[in-house]
Amino acid sequence: xxxxxxxxFFIGWAAPxxxxxxxxxxxxxxxxxxxxxxxxxxAATQADPGGGSFRFxxxxxxxxxxxxxxxxxxxxxxxxxxxxxxxxLLLSGNGKRGVQERAEPLDGQLVQASGVIINRGxxxxxxxxxxxxxxxxxxxxxxxxxxxxxxGRWRIAGEICDGKCYTGAMRPGQGLAHRAxxxxxxxxxxxxxxxxxxxxxxxxxLLLAGPDGGPIPDELMAQAAILLEIxxxxxxxxxxxxxxxxxxxxxxx
Amino acid sequence: MSVKxxxxxxxxxxxxxxxxxxxxxxxxxxxFIRIGTPEAGVTRPIDGAIIRMRAxxxxxxxxxxxxxxxxxxxxxxxxxxxxxxxxxxFGVLTFLVAxxxxxxxxxxxxxxxxxxxVVGLLTTSxxxxxxxxxxxxxxxxxxxxILAILAFTSHDFWLAFLSAPVWKRLHLLIYVAYAAxxxxxxxxxxxxxxxxFFMIVAGGGAVMVSVLHLAAGxxxxxxxxxxxxxxxxxxxxxxxxxxxxxxxxxxxxxxxxAIFRNGDALSAxxxxxxxxxxxxxxxxxxxxxxxxxxxxxxxxxxDGCAPAPFTxxxxxxxxxxxxxxxxxxxxxxPPGTKVDPLTVPERDA
Numbered sequence: 001x002x003x004x005x006x007x008x009f010f011i012g013w014a015a016p017x018x019x020x021x022x023x024x025x026x027x028x029x030x031x032x033x034x035x036x037x038x039x040x041x042x043a044a045t046q047a048d049p050g051g052g053s054f055r056f057x058x059x060x061x062x063x064x065x066x067x068x069x070x071x072x073x074x075x076x077x078x079x080x081x082x083x084x085x086x087x088x089l090l091l092s093g094n095g096k097r098g099v100q101e102r103a104e105p106l107d108g109q110l111v112q113a114s115g116v117i118i119n120r121g122x123x124x125x126x127x128x129x130x131x132x133x134x135x136x137x138x139x140x141x142x143x144x145x146x147x148x149x150x151x152g153r154w155r156i157a158g159e160i161c162d163g164k165c166y167t168g169a170m171r172p173g174q175g176l177a178h179r180a181x182x183x184x185x186x187x188x189x190x191x192x193x194x195x196x197x198x199x200x201x202x203x204x205x206l207l208l209a210g211p212d213g214g215p216i217p218d219e220l221m222a223q224a225a226i227l228l229e230i231x232x233x234x235x236x237x238x239x240x241x242x243x244x245x246x247x248x249x250x251x252x253x
Numbered sequence: 254m255s256v257k258x259x260x261x262x263x264x265x266x267x268x269x270x271x272x273x274x275x276x277x278x279x280x281x282x283x284x285f286i287r288i289g290t291p292e293a294g295v296t297r298p299i300d301g302a303i304i305r306m307r308a309x310x311x312x313x314x315x316x317x318x319x320x321x322x323x324x325x326x327x328x329x330x331x332x333x334x335x336x337x338x339x340x341x342x343f344g345v346l347t348f349l350v351a352x353x354x355x356x357x358x359x360x361x362x363x364x365x366x367x368x369x370x371v372v373g374l375l376t377t378s379x380x381x382x383x384x385x386x387x388x389x390x391x392x393x394x395x396x397x398x399i400l401a402i403l404a405f406t407s408h409d410f411w412l413a414f415l416s417a418p419v420w421k422r423l424h425l426l427i428y429v430a431y432a433a434x435x436x437x438x439x440x441x442x443x444x445x446x447x448x449x450f451f452m453i454v455a456g457g458g459a460v461m462v463s464v465l466h467l468a469a470g471x472x473x474x475x476x477x478x479x480x481x482x483x484x485x486x487x488x489x490x491x492x493x494x495x496x497x498x499x500x501x502x503x504x505x506x507x508x509x510x511a512i513f514r515n516g517d518a519l520s521a522x523x524x525x526x527x528x529x530x531x532x533x534x535x536x537x538x539x540x541x542x543x544x545x546x547x548x549x550x551x552x553x554x555x556d557g558c559a560p561a562p563f564t565x566x567x568x569x570x571x572x573x574x575x576x577x578x579x580x581x582x583x584x585x586x587p588p589g590t591k592v593d594p595l596t597v598p599e600r601d602a
Contacts, residue, residue: 047293050296178362
């Protein structure tokens with residue numbers, strides 16, 4: 001009869017036999033190293049989210065310009081300490097909200113706007129303050145019409161993003177992981193942009209519009225954040241390219 | 254073993270196990286955030302919330318991978334059985350880590366909007382029919398719901414309430430959770446990331462889980478079916494059974510019996526422990542009781558009853574000798590039925 005403990009037999013409620021004890025310590029050490037190594041290699045190889053960000057270091061920006069409502073609210077600057085006349089500023093509200101309702105009565109008028117800038121390369125978005133201090137009619141009239149130029153029909157490869165996160169409100173603010181957020185922003189009225197894989201007329205991003213020149217149709221939501229090709233009419237509005245896309249021409253890579 | 258339900262019956266092994274788990278998670282999160290991320294070549298820092306959601310999400314995936322490796326590893330090498338002992342705590346901690354990942358996601362990607370995060374989660378991720386862009390969040394939600402169910406029912410109360418076979422089947426959903434987690438990463442992060450190392454870690458982990466299960470399955474299927482002689486099944490020479498140990502006999506289908514030798518006495522019981530269906534035949538006789546290798550549950554060999562005050566019972570089998578050949582009855586007795594042990598025949602040296 002043998003009730004003697006087998007050296008390799010583990011019973012949870014009893015002290016482990018000596019050889020097994022050292023094996024358990026070795027396994028514990030291996031797991032800790034495995035977790036540390038995995039964390040390091042995954043974290044250290046994260047992709048660069050780009051150089052976009054809120055420019056709180058620029059302070060509050062006050063601009064005067066002509067507001068155009070379609071497809072999304074944009075101010076074409078006439079007076080600003082930082083931006084040259086003619087520069088287009090995309091507009092957004094706080095969080096994942098646009099400013100359509102506030103901008104609607106001011107369409108085509110000279111307005112003054114105040115807020116914080118989000119900047120990435122050539123793109124600038126103004127997150128306007130709440131109330132009239134953020135966006136209101138300015139004295140004077142929009143005597144100078146915004147210059148527009150039809151650049152013809154283009155088929156462009158790229159990604160549909162929301163203009164706020166891509167510009168730097170989130171880092172990274174594009175890609176599949178960010179897709180739901182992009183949808184939240186676009187549904188909320190933040191201007192969507194098309195980020196092209198190659199520059200179009202010198203620009204890497206274009207403000208998106210629907211085929212009728214208004215906001216993009218809902219069916220494009222499901223296509224946000226993925227690499228695709230789409231056709232549409234490109235128009236230069238001031239220094240901003242507007243891409244009136246035709247949803248029927250989409251092909252996904 | 255327990256006669257009443259208390260949250261956790263702590264002992265040294267559980268303290269050690271949980272301490273190692275917590276160290277692994279803490280090391281992972283700290284290394285990810287404090288050491289790994291600053292080494293990433295970025296123009297401007299990645300958002301803190303995104304770093305944390307990535308850290309907790311990838312950590313949960315790694316934990317799930319390790320959990321699924323434990324079972325087959327313990328099958329292939331018995332020294333890994335201690336990892337299996339407290340695996341439920343591993344599962345509960347994995348759920349909490351995954352939940353933390355989801356909280357960061359909801360409070361960042363689904364926040365700062367007039368749309369409710371939950372409504373947004375269910376409605377904004379539309380599918381356009383193609384694989385690329387398929388809402389990977391759905392797979393993540395499925396994995397989290399399963400992990401929540403498994404964590405909630407991980408206590409022995411649910412084991413007794415549902416019965417071991419049902420509980421075991423329920424907890425096999427861990428494989429569905431893992432498949433969903435793989436799909437969640439493959440359709441989301443992997444398609445998006447330019448990071449080859451995560452692909453290697455995630456893909457390598459999934460391959461390792463598959464290979465280990467295949468190897469353990471091949472080992473298990475090597476158990477041959479014994480010859481039936483009417484109501485009895487031929488086992489073979491009883492003297493080859495080591496003292497204090499058992500051999501496992503396949504009765505029919507997945508039903509297996511364990512024939513234990515305790516000195517010169519032979520007794521047969523069901524191979525499935527009443528606790529979690531652990532393989533009793535891989536256990537030992539300790540203090541005169543069959544001891545399960547998974548969680549140390551014990552049963553008397555002669556009647557399959559746990560010693561008082563415990564109440565667990567397992568089925569027993571009749572044994573008989575035909576010449577020098579040991580036979581086991583093809584039909585089990587009800588759990589707890591006493592069967593007189595068979596004496597091992599003496600052999601000439």
